[in-house]
Amino acid sequence: MARNGLEIIEGLLEKVEELSGQNVFACYQCGMCSAGCPLTDEMDLLPNQVIRGLQLRDWRTMESNAMWICASCFSCQVRCPKGVDLARLMEAMRQIYLRQQLDHVSIDDMTPEQISKLPQIALVASFRKKTG
Amino acid sequence: MDGLTYFPGCSLKEEAKEFEISAMAVMKALGLPLIEFERWNCCGTVFSLTEDDLMHQLATIRNLIRVQENGSEEIVTLCSMCYNTLKRSSLFVNRDKERLEKINAFMDREQAYEGKVEVRHLLEVLRDRIGWDKVEEAMTHSLEGLSVAPYYGCMLLRPREVGIDDPDNPTIMQDLIEALWATPVEFPFQTECCGSYQVVDRRELIVERTHRILSSARRSGADVVITSCPLCQYNLQKTQSELKETIPTFEEMPVIYFTQLMAVALEVDSGELPSPLLAGLAIEEGVGNGER
Numbered sequence: 001m002a003r004n005g006l007e008i009i010e011g012l013l014e015k016v017e018e019l020s021g022q023n024v025f026a027c028y029q030c031g032m033c034s035a036g037c038p039l040t041d042e043m044d045l046l047p048n049q050v051i052r053g054l055q056l057r058d059w060r061t062m063e064s065n066a067m068w069i070c071a072s073c074f075s076c077q078v079r080c081p082k083g084v085d086l087a088r089l090m091e092a093m094r095q096i097y098l099r100q101q102l103d104h105v106s107i108d109d110m111t112p113e114q115i116s117k118l119p120q121i122a123l124v125a126s127f128r129k130k131t132g
Numbered sequence: 133m134d135g136l137t138y139f140p141g142c143s144l145k146e147e148a149k150e151f152e153i154s155a156m157a158v159m160k161a162l163g164l165p166l167i168e169f170e171r172w173n174c175c176g177t178v179f180s181l182t183e184d185d186l187m188h189q190l191a192t193i194r195n196l197i198r199v200q201e202n203g204s205e206e207i208v209t210l211c212s213m214c215y216n217t218l219k220r221s222s223l224f225v226n227r228d229k230e231r232l233e234k235i236n237a238f239m240d241r242e243q244a245y246e247g248k249v250e251v252r253h254l255l256e257v258l259r260d261r262i263g264w265d266k267v268e269e270a271m272t273h274s275l276e277g278l279s280v281a282p283y284y285g286c287m288l289l290r291p292r293e294v295g296i297d298d299p300d301n302p303t304i305m306q307d308l309i310e311a312l313w314a315t316p317v318e319f320p321f322q323t324e325c326c327g328s329y330q331v332v333d334r335r336e337l338i339v340e341r342t343h344r345i346l347s348s349a350r351r352s353g354a355d356v357v358i359t360s361c362p363l364c365q366y367n368l369q370k371t372q373s374e375l376k377e378t379i380p381t382f383e384e385m386p387v388i389y390f391t392q393l394m395a396v397a398l399e400v401d402s403g404e405l406p407s408p409l410l411a412g413l414a415i416e417e418g419v420g421n422g423e424r
């Protein structure tokens with residue numbers, strides 16, 4: 001089940017709730033979050049499916065790429081009729097990886113040309129979001 | 133002369149220099165100059181979204197302490213990402229005194245942060261303190277005939293508690309465009325994310341976003357797109373050449389900072405304008421003959 005060495009810890013759902021400060025069960029699956037998310041084309045689970053997976057304690061959710069595609073744009077957060085902050089849930093899920101030293105991007109995988117082409121605002125933000 | 137306590141952030145000293153140059157010139161012309169405070173540091177660009185993470189609030193709070201040391205109760209930013217991060221961080225510590233105490237105890241070389249610094253975006257200052265009528269009065273070169281699409285992106289508007297305008301139907305940049313006698317162009321993608329930092333490891337995703345966003349602006353009749361975010365500006369401007377390689381019919385669209393548009397209208401230093409198209413339109417030929 002665990003991929004890339006992710007340890008599925010006891011009480012993962014509780015951990016996600018604690019880190020995010022969100023009640024996963026507040027969601028009633030209306031799909032507003034997914035309807036407005038600009039990046040769903042690339043996601044293998046829609047944002048509302050991610051939260052459903054959490055509700056069901058289906059830990060395959062943790063293998064979804066959605067948390068890494070999410071750009072913390074907060075479209076879902078301003079539109080959710082139940083006040084669920086899905087961007088925070090995505091961050092909590094990323095943090096579970098990152099706090100186990102499982103980084104999602106690495107400067108070593110990038111060529112000097114790639115790095116020099118990118119503005120520092122993008123690099124700092126990306127490394128803040130995808131490394132521990 | 134009064135001035136604003138200004139937080140530049142890293143981008144404005146590097147790839148977004150023209151943002152700072154134009155903003156400085158515009159605000160000087162409007163009589164409320166931007167005054168950079170000493171010893172600011174990078175805000176961290178993104179607000180940490182986990183409840184227990186105080187470590188990533190240090191950089192932002194340290195900036196607010198520097199402002200407090202200066203005897204100011206306001207910090208003004210140009211970059212949308214700095215704005216969002218500083219503002220959310222200030223709300224985060226003000227909401228829970230225990231957090232603030234912990235952070236203050238940790239940063240023992242600095243003054244304790246008292247929680248009083250207001251974080252504002254320059255657009256708010258223009259709207260609420262200077263007023264669009266004053267902006268219009270200061271204009272010497274009308275932009276009549278130029279169609280401008282405002283691109284708000286995410287960080288100016290969301291989440292609601294830090295948004296400078298309505299998250300779904302913002303008007304603040306439209307109002308600015310009208311004050312300069314240009315034509316605001318509304319388009320459906322104006323508040324939709326450009327893909328942000330995903331440009332680092334998923335650049336193709338940004339190229340696709342650029343295509344959608346700018347084609348929509350083009351179809352709506354825009355000559356130019358304005359933004360207040362250096363990352364949006366980079367993503368939307370710099371991926372256009374890559375886009376043209378795959379989609380040769382794509383028509384390029386200049387993406388500039390709102391302060392550059394203002395600088396053209398106020399005839400002050402706009403910094404480098406990215407496209408000969410805009411430079412030609414606005415300056416050499418003179419949009420609307422520059423008469424008013």
Ligand code: SF4
Nearest residue numbers: 027029030031033080
């Ligand atoms: S918008 Fe809110 S309630 Fe609706 S599916 Fe998404 S998280 Fe659940």
Ligand code: SF4
Nearest residue numbers: 037070071073074076
């Ligand atoms: S915050 Fe993430 S999940 Fe929510 S709309 Fe934006 S990209 Fe999609």
